[in-house]
Structures are given as structure tokens and as C-alpha cells.
Amino acid sequence: MQPFCSLNGKAALVTGAASGIGFACAAALYRAGASVLLTDIDGPAAEQAAASLIGGATAIGVVQDVADQAGWPRVVATALAELGGLDILVNNAGIYIGGALLGNSREQLRRLNEVNVESVFMGMQAAASAMQPGGDAGRGGSIINLSSVAGIVGVPGHSAYGATKGAVRLYSKHAAVEFARFGYGIRVNSVHPGVIDTPMGAQVFDDLVDIGMAEDRAGAEQILLGMIPQGRLGLAGEVANMVVFLAADESSYCTGQEFVVDGGASAA
Numbered sequence: 375m376q377p378f379c380s381l382n383g384k385a386a387l388v389t390g391a392a393s394g395i396g397f398a399c400a401a402a403l404y405r406a407g408a409s410v411l412l413t414d415i416d417g418p419a420a421e422q423a424a425a426s427l428i429g430g431a432t433a434i435g436v437v438q439d440v441a442d443q444a445g446w447p448r449v450v451a452t453a454l455a456e457l458g459g460l461d462i463l464v465n466n467a468g469i470y471i472g473g474a475l476l477g478n479s480r481e482q483l484r485r486l487n488e489v490n491v492e493s494v495f496m497g498m499q500a501a502a503s504a505m506q507p508g509g510d511a512g513r514g515g516s517i518i519n520l521s522s523v524a525g526i527v528g529v530p531g532h533s534a535y536g537a538t539k540g541a542v543r544l545y546s547k548h549a550a551v552e553f554a555r556f557g558y559g560i561r562v563n564s565v566h567p568g569v570i571d572t573p574m575g576a577q578v579f580d581d582l583v584d585i586g587m588a589e590d591r592a593g594a595e596q597i598l599l600g601m602i603p604q605g606r607l608g609l610a611g612e613v614a615n616m617v618v619f620l621a622a623d624e625s626s627y628c629t630g631q632e633f634v635v636d637g638g639a640s641a642a
């Protein structure tokens with residue numbers, strides 16, 4: 375497919391890029407002309423994912439646990455050294471822990487917060503330090519944070535996860551306004567997928583059964599698909615298309631905004 379935006383000469387860092395939405399984003403950014411650093415807690419899978427991207431600019435895969443603070447300066451330094459700069463950060467890595475609110479533990483909430491929210495703070499801080507005028511990259515840039523529809527509306531079994539995704543949504547807006555006012559030339563937006571056909575998406579079906587909303591997997595599918603006006607799950611590539619647009623100069627007047635990719639679910 376012909377890319378609809380050009381990212382020629384731009385350098386991108388995508389977290390959680392070994393599979394699912396993260397890999398789709400890395401591949402779409404790469405196809406649009408960017409060089410890409412793919413990071414994942416599964417290092418060999420990140421390397422393999424990067425090796426599958428051929429015919430374009432540089433693609434490198436390295437291990438990174440996004441919840442580990444020491445890893446952030448290391449991956450930004452790798453981007454600068456291997457890709458020649460840093461223009462795009464996609465804070466994609468995240469985990470899903472479902473369950474009814476009355477059944478969730480504080481430990482679950484803490485773990486979700488660590489991986490889904492603290493990583494976004496550390497990622498924005500590390501990337502913006504490099505992207506800002508006078509920084510080691512110094513060309514401004516675009517930061518895209520993966521939130522969720524569950525960060526905008528309530529969904530049974532999603533309260534702890536949704537709370538962290540709501541934090542990502544507002545964190546993105548605050549960062550966007552601050553970076554624009556400070557003249558950094560860095561845009562920040564959040565992307566809100568509905569149920570996407572990835573390993574994490576599959577967990578949502580099981581969770582509906584676990585909390586007693588559905589009797590079995592087939593029942594869970596019926597309930598979930600019934601909530602989506604387009605009547606199907608989303609594809610990782612459909613989320614990636616939005617990410618490419620937000621990464622590119624074509625979205626130059628968009629910052630601090632939330633972009634929903636959910637087949638109409640949150641509109642119904």
C-alpha cells in the first residue's frame with residue numbers, strides 16, 4: 375500500500391514493538407520512510423521484528439522494559455547514534471489486567487500504573503529532553519501515547535486498566551500544552567483504540583467470562599461485537615495508520631488531542 379504521509383529522514387522510537395499494535399506502528403512508520411528503533415521487553419522478538427522490515431531505512435530492535443527508568447536514556451542514546459536523531463516517540467507498550475473493581479488488588483493497580491503510566495512519563499521526559507531546541511536531537515518532534523477507549527468511557531471489568539489509560543489521556547494533554555507554550559516544537563497526542571485483534575484484545579473476551587458478564591467465549595464475542603457499530607474488531611494496522619498521520623507533518627496543527635479508532639463503539 376502506498377503510504378499517505380512521508381516520514382523520509384525522520385527517526386522513530388516505538389515501544390512494545392515486537393507484536394500487536396506496536397509492530398504494526400513500527401512497520402507503518404518504516405513504510406512511510408522513517409528509520410525505526412523497535413524496543414520490547416522481549417529482546418529477541420524485537421530483533422526479529424526489526425529484521426523483518428526490509429527495503430527502507432534503518433530498522434533496529436533492542437530490549438527495553440519501559441517500566442525501568444535506566445533504560446530510557448539508553449534507548450534514546452541508541453536512537454541518536456544508530457538512527458541519527460529522534461523525531462517520533464510512540465509510547466505503545468502497555469499491559470492489561472482486567473477484573474471487577476471489587477476483585478482487583480492494590481498490587482494489580484500498582485503494576486498497571488508502573489507499566490502504563492510511569493513509562494509514559496519517563497518516555498516523554500527522555501524523548502522531549504532530546505527533541506527540544508538545544509537537545510541532542512534538537513529538531514522538535516511528535517509524541518504519540520497509546521491510551522484506550524477505556525480511558526474515555528467506563529467499561530465493566532476495565533476499571534483499573536481504564537484508570538491508567540485515563541491518566542495517559544490527560545498526561546498527553548498537559549505535556550502538549552506545556553511543550554507548545556515553552557516553544558519546544560514537540561506535539562503530543564493520544565490514540566484510543568477500541569477492541570483490536572491482538573493478543574491483548576483476546577484477553578478482553580476471557581475477562582468478560584471471568585467477571586460473569588458472559589457464559590463462555592462465544593457469549594463474550596456476541597456482547598463485545600454488539601457494542602461495536604461496525605460489527606467487527608479493529609486491526610492493528612488501522613491503529614497504525616492513525617499513528618503515522620500523527621507522526622507526520624500532515625498533522626502539524628494537532629496537539630493535545632485524543633484520536634479514537636474504535637469502529638464507532640464510543641459514539642453509540
Ligand SMILES: NC(=O)c1ccc[n+]([C@@H]2O[C@H](COP(=O)([O-])OP(=O)(O)OC[C@H]3O[C@@H](n4cnc5c(N)ncnc54)[C@H](O)[C@@H]3O)[C@@H](O)[C@H]2O)c1
Nearest residue numbers: 390393394395415439440467468522569570572573574575
Ligand atoms: N488490543 C487492544 O484491544 C487495545 C485496545 C486499547 C488500547 N490498547 C493499547 O495498545 C497498546 C498495545 O496493545 P497490543 O494489543 O498491541 O498489546 P500486546 O499485548 O498484543 O503487545 C504488547 C507488546 O508490548 C510488550 N510489552 C509488555 N510489557 C512491556 C514492558 N514492560 N516493556 C516493554 N515492552 C513490553 C509485549 O512484549 C508485546 O510485544 C497498549 O498500550 C494497549 O493498552 C490495546
